[in-house]
Amino acid sequence: MLEVKNLTVRYGKLTIVNNVSFSVKEGQWLMIVGPNGAGKSTIINAISQGVPYTGDVYFADKNIKKYKAHDRAKIIGVLAQKNFVNYSFTVQEVVRLGRYCYAPGIFSRPNKDDEEHILKAIEMTGLSSLLHQPVLTLSGGELQRVFLAQLFAQNPKILMLDEPSNHLDLLYQKQTFELIQEWLKTPGRAVISVVHDLSLAKAYGKQALLLHKGKAKGLGSIHQVLTGKNLNTVYSMDVCAWMRSKLEQWE
Secondary structure (H helix, E strand, O other): OEEEEEEEEEEOOEEEEEEEEEEEOOOOEEEEEOOOOOOHHHHHHHHOOOOOOEEEEEEOOEEHHHOOHHHHHHHEEEEOOOOOOOOOOEHHHHHHHHHHHHOOOOOOOOOHHHHHHHHHHHHHOOOHHHOOOEHHHOOHHHHHHHHHHHHHHHOOOEEEEEOOOOOOOHHHHHHHHHHHHHHOOOOOOEEEEEOOOHHHHHHHOOEEEEEEOOEEEEEEEHHHHOOHHHHHHHHOOOHHHHHHHHHHOOO
16 A cells, blocks of 8 residues: 655754665554654654655555645545644534545535544544533543544545554553554555554554664564564663563562
């Protein structure tokens, strides 16, 4: 579905992402992992055309740069790491914005297809009881679900998530990843996630891209990439021993 070739992002003389290549196929959930500063979020920003880059990104054998913005929004949906709101839109109004890329005009009213996608997104994320509540009154976990519902209503082919469980408590982490897992069951979809929590990456991901100082240290099956040897090199510590020591506290 998506193919990234020789992606490089530089800010002046500083190289943030260095010649990274990977592909994502239908039904796959690719986890992008690595320590802070490895270039994980920058890859998401580059693919979504948020930062300039060299290299190529293809969807269905067509360079993503050649798609018009509204067509690109039908292909790629992005959930940012932080979603700040300073407007008192209701939950329903924010979710409806996900259908904007399908509108024939600025003042077009939602059609039947729009309403079906909006309703399904609201049901999936369990927001029915909050529809008319201003988003400014929501908790962090509830707000994350609203923006996830907006993406579900957008109905892209590829969902890109930058730390989707960031600042969420355990229940909301579980709910968020299970919602994404359910969304992925529909044919013709794929997911790319930036994650810090290696346990979540192994629990839900099928493929992994391990980054180290902007370069790909490993790419492939998540169990082949997230090995003790690879992780120890990238994180400069015995990761497996650290994870086991944390587990022992609950036994």
